[in-house]
Amino acid sequence: MIHLQFDFLANKDNNTLTIRREFAAERRLVWDCYTKQEFLDQWFAPKPFTTKTKSMDFRNGGHWHYAMIDPEGNHYWGYTGYDKINPIDSYETLDAFSNEAGEINQELPRARWEVTFTDKSQNTLVETIVYYDTLADLETIINMGMQEGMALTLEKLDELLLNLKNR
Secondary structure, three states: OOOOEEEEEEEEEOOOEEEEEEEOOHHHHHHHHHHHHHHHHHHHHOOEEEEEEEEEOOOOOOEEEEEEOOOOOEEEEEEEEEEEEEEEOOOOOOOOEEEEOOOOOOOOEEEEEEEEEEEEEOEEEEEEEEEEHHHHHHHHHHHOOOOHHHHHHHHHHHHHHHHOOOO
8 A cells, every 4th residue: 555645743832733644636636525515425524423514615705514423323513614715726714613503612612724735746735734723722622533533534535535536
């Protein structure tokens, strides 16, 4: 198996996470997997969770309201607001935990995400920088298992990309 880059860097001086992940697929396909509901629903949750979109409108000012569902059927809702979309290059979001109605959970951290897609030979490198308001917010997310969750989630994207390329 080829080794794909995966960096997960916490910077406690500026309350950021930097996640760099390489995918064995061309940029357009990786972009589509990050920005289209039919693909997000297939990979955007760590195993053994699944994902279900309630509503999605991928445009500046749009949103994605979704749930990660555990094997017992519990729903963990998220709400992502889209901003500054630059097709197949980058987008920014404001990400939050929410309830089923889309109301933001004020008890848990919100974060701004900058997601950039670049070519790396035949592969694609996705760099995500996540900005938190405070060190406490950053530490809360790390303690919730963000690194492990991201690693498992991105492995599901590897499997999806392989299936899509082999169609």
